[in-house]
Amino acid sequence: MLDRSKFGIPLYSFAMKTKGWIALDIDGTITLDKYSVPQKVVDYLRSLSKEGWRIAMATGRSCSFASMALSKFDFPYIFLPQNGSVGLEMPGKKLLFKKYLSASLIRAVEEAYEGFDSDFVIYAGYDKGDFCYWRPQRLSEEDRLYAENLKQREQESWKEVANYGELSGTFPLIKCFGTPIKMKQIADRLQKTGLFQVTRIRDPFHESYMILLVTDALVSKGLALKEVFQKLGRGDRVIAAGDDENDISMFLEADVKIAMSHAPDTVQSKADLIAPPTQDCGIIQALEMVVHDLR
């Protein structure tokens, strides 16, 4: 029998029957801080894990940036960074699946940018060191400042390249950023190609900027969850919580949907429950209510 304790995975989580899944977005849902999750929330999720709930953390963040926030998670969970383009069993970082974009698709994104004085960045993926390719010379002054800020706050190493044409292999995520109007136009163009899954989210740390998470057409938080269920089982109930439009796909896989109080109407209208504000660790109250009823 596999000795899981050797891999740093506590035994208790596997000894109990799974009650179901709790799939959570990170930014705006369990934390408002870039680099940490409130201890109260970590403790609460740990207690749910001990009770037999399986936890999945789904985020638009890159693997390393998200890992910083989840550094206090000392219990087993499934990690779905980059909008679910990869699934890792944590804390052992065992790969469950990955769905990456091929380099040949970068050209299609460049075409969508035609006529815009801006550019996008490409994530290399956790398996290549989780850095990011960018072309600073193609960015407008405003976007360059934003990108510098993004780079700094995500504490990632960004590799400057002159031309994306020289890249090869596969990539988990392309990130576009800019004003909501510009991002809508680019998103429309990308969606028309049918090659990508394009998710628009607000930048939780920069209000005037919108971010497009461009992934493989078969990648979304919801599809990632589905993949996890196929591999690990679905359990009795699935509870999902989020605060932005990229969380709606996760809602489609869930029995109970929780939206945060600041989530847009499009998200709240699909939710069963609206959690109290994130700064008050509202996710605890919402989960407690649902979990309590299901006990």
Add this chain to the structure above:
Amino acid sequence: MTCVEEALKKQVRAVDLAVAAGRKRQSPRTGFIHLFLNDETASDTIPIYENFCFALALFRLKTGDAVLEGKSLIERLLAFQAPCGNFPIYLHDFPKCWDPLNPLKIAPVFLLLIRHFDAVLGVELKDKIESSLNHLLGLAQKRRLEKSYAPLWENRFLACMGMSLVDIDSSLFSAIDWSEWVTTLTIAERSEKLSIPYNPTLESFIGMPPLQEKGEPRPSPIEWILAESSQKFSSQRLLRDHPDQIYCAMLYPVLFAPSSTEPDSFYCGADGTFRLLWKGSSLHSLAAQASQIKFTGNQAELFFDLSEEMAVCRDDLFEASLYCDFSSETQVFVDHRKATLFQLGSLITIQTPGFSLGIRFELIQGEGDFCGHLYRGNRPSQPVCKGPRLYEAYDWKIGLRTLRRKAPCQIRVTLVRNREKDD
């Protein structure tokens, strides 16, 4: 979040009004809404259906506290299901249940809870609701076998049972009927585009006139939900607190084609019911009950048939009367002067900013002497004049008093509207 989404988020929702109306009438001691349906000033009775609506509205807020409160209310209300399967109108009536339609009013609350809030109801409460629903529908079915329902309620029954609806003529629906019909369609999961006589400019139902409530037509749940659906929710008439807002809990935004967007609207019923609505700082109206009406463009002709012999002893010898709401911006003139008496052929003008209406009374058949009076009064559809408001008057009565006549006579009242500018 985009600007559009921000704007939508700030928009008034009918369900928020339902919660606010409920909260205003909620007792801090019992947690229930206390409301007496025929007298707003009384607050010692606990209506069951309205409390179910309030509980549903709380669920629709989706916040943890509201859902928990909604669950607690439902749990407590379920205890008042009488052995016969029905619920009383008021809690103190238990176990007597006077309203045979209550099962068909309350069943949709349960169906909506099960359909939309299954995830947060919890197994125990869901079982209780399902059991109660079965009793309600069993009772409704039993009653239907004894006496058939009117088409509106027959369809409600069919919708609750998950059966196909039967055709219904909605042309004579009142605002209340429309509210019930929209609930039925929601339960039947039908989302067709509806042709509801509603004017988004006036933010008013323009079909069969409802009761008047003080100076304006009594608002109806369908108006609140149509104001939300048309994203035009600004009139004080709809935004101010009203107990009927509690019923908005049952209504979800609908697709509909507005029948008019003009700043005024005529209603001419086949039975001679006439009403003109126009926009001002409040929703102005002129109402009458004529024998017949002819309507062409800007002009309407109301005919009052005075066919019966005149009874001299009658208290009210006003045989042809119009009622116009009294407001600070309404001015009424007789031949361009302020006056309280007028003759046949006089030009009576009602003016509000941006709108004027010319009225002329004429005897077109028979012989008689008449005298016109302009004075404060109330239209017959004004129900609020009781108790401390017994002597309140919310209208100008423009009436033709019969002095003497030989039957039969016919009075023609010609109304010509003039919009000085379209706001």
